[in-house]
Amino acid sequence: MVHFELRSFLNVVNRVFMASMTCAFACGGGLVGIIMGAIKGQTTETGLVRGSCVGAITGAITALQIMDMMADGEPFSKAALLHSLLNGKVFFEWVSPAVLKAYQWQASAMEMSLSFTDIFDTDNNGSRGLSEDKINKLPIRIFENLSMMAQRDEELNECVICLQDFKNKEEGRELPSCRHIFHLKCIDDWLIRQSSCPICRRDV
Structure with missing residues (x-):
């Protein structure tokens, strides 16, 4: 009976720990994503707000993927994981490249959309069609x-x-x-x- 209660208690503690770590990773990744997205958005046509939104979503998803990788393969020890989590190193090393890739993809998609619109846009160039x-x-x-x-x-x-x-x-x-x-x-x-x-x- 004691062993059963102890095992149940440890399971609850483990779940709480994993939930806390998942929440921390998602929040940390989203925060780094917001920063990186805002920086990129401010320097291009996408804009500060849109860049921040893209960065937040991409950062949170990437951070959760890192969490799954660590839970499955355990590439880091728990001590190293906690240390990287506290100083933010894991977020900047993993999340930042993912945000930049997502941002580059979005910028490329916008350029393609604008070029396609320019081809068929007849209002801006003053040219009218034929009868x-x-x-x-x-x-x-x-x-x-x-x-x-x-x-x-x-x-x-x-x-x-x-x-x-x-x-x-x-x-x-x-x-x-x-x-x-x-x-x-x-x-x-x-x-x-x-x-x-x-x-x-x-x-x-």
């Missing part, structure tokens, strides 16, 4: 002998708007100003919003 009558007057081209054409010019192999290959007997439209060719529907939809070639930006 349907003007679009319908542009020359139509029937794709024939594509294999021979592709050998001479690799750019004739696919439409740069949808990135799909041209097919034999398929209708396309050729822009008279630059001679670039696209799928009929692709370029018509483009010209309704934008009056320039999507490749060279020359006015149609």
Whole structure:
């Protein structure tokens, strides 16, 4: 009976200890993440608040992953773990690189999103699309002998708007100003919003 009560007490103590350590790791990782994210956010377009949020989430998750690694593999002794926890070394060594990677990923995603938006944005450059009558007057081209054409010019192999290959007997439209060719529907939809070639930006 005494052994059972002692074992139950030790289990409770162990659970409380693990819960406390998990909470401490999550809070510590989140705090370091906030600091690192705020620093990176302040120096770039993401901003202080958004950078702090990204850093806090990434830092907390990374800290919990470190906790799981230590619980499973025990790479550090308990004394070394407590010492690293108290002086914050474990957080800065592990959490900071993870926050920077997450921040770099977010910055790359924002750059891709902005570049994609700029391609289709017609309000900022002052260029208006063409009317349907003007679009319908542009020359139509029937794709024939594509294999021979592709050998001479690799750019004739696919439409740069949808990135799909041209097919034999398929209708396309050729822009008279630059001679670039696209799928009929692709370029018509483009010209309704934008009056320039999507490749060279020359006015149609």
